[in-house]
Amino acid sequence: MLRESLNAMVAFVAVARTGNFTRAAAQLGVSQPALSQTVRRLETRLGVRLLARTTRSVSPTEAGERLLKAVELRLERIEAGLASVEEMRDKPAGSVRIVADEHAADTVLWPILCGVLPNHPDIAVEVVVQNGPTNGLAARFDAGVQLGGLVAKEMLTVPIGPALRMAAVGAPGYFARYPEPQRPEDLAGHRCINLRLPDHSGLDAWKFGRDGREIQVRVGGQVVFNTLGLILRATLDGFGIAFLPEDRVQAHLESRDLVHVLAEWSPPRPGYHLYYPCHRQSSPALSLLVEALRYRV
Secondary structure, eight states, X not given: OHHHHHHHHHHHHHHHHHTOHHHHHHHHTSOHHHHHHHHHHHHHHHTSOOEEEOSSOEEEOHHHHHHHHHHHHHHHHXXXXXXXXXXXXXXXXXXXXXXXXXXXXXXXXXXXXXXXXXXXXXXXXXXXXXXXXXXXXXXXXXXXXXXXXXXXXXXXXXXXXXXXXEEEXXXXXXXXXXXXXXXXXXXXXXXXXXXXXXXXXXXXXXXXXXXXXXEEEOOOOSOEESSHHHHHHHXXXXXXXXXXXXXXXXXXXXXXXXXXXXXXXXXXXXXXXXXXXXXXXXXXXXXXXXXXXXXXX
């Protein structure tokens, strides 16, 4: 009933303002007969004539003038309120919480966010670094970042980065003491620098692949860290072999501070994806960030 009455009020005000059913119908995007019927139903329900109709013009009756004064300002306020909400599409605001691992936050999220956020001062972003699997954590966050293929099926996913390649690397000084491994299985005889998963349940497995064959290797060593920065530092200091994103160590490979081993066993893998629940309505701020982060080759 409320919706029908509101539609009828809008129809009546449009006709009273324009003084013409045809022009009012064009303004509202409805047919002239439908508009005329809506106004007649309103008059019937109220039991009074609201509009005086002649062959040349339409004008409010005394009852129509009274109703027009009562509702016109309120409808204008409703229209202004709707317009202000629509402006949020152009000026999104609000807070967005994203969980991501250290590498994704450093190489994918922040390079995009630092270019987007200055243009949208009403958006606040919190990035929580969580090394290891982040899948399933979106209940406490607006979105998460995970490697492609590892995202739960009930999530919407958007690629935000190129293919990722891991690299087994060590310092020249380390390989002066130990032979370079030729196969992933050879890592069992080496000192390896491990990444501790956030729940402390175990160490991150090293994943290799070649000719369709997939191998996961559990390695051991003298030191374990829970951040990639310390793993890289210990590797440069000659404490063993580490398994790090290739882009993180590329500069050290070029300067020959590190040596890449088992390169043929480290094919590119699907890159990072942003994921968020499909059953949750995305805020304008999150929608803007999703499009900004979307990876385009």
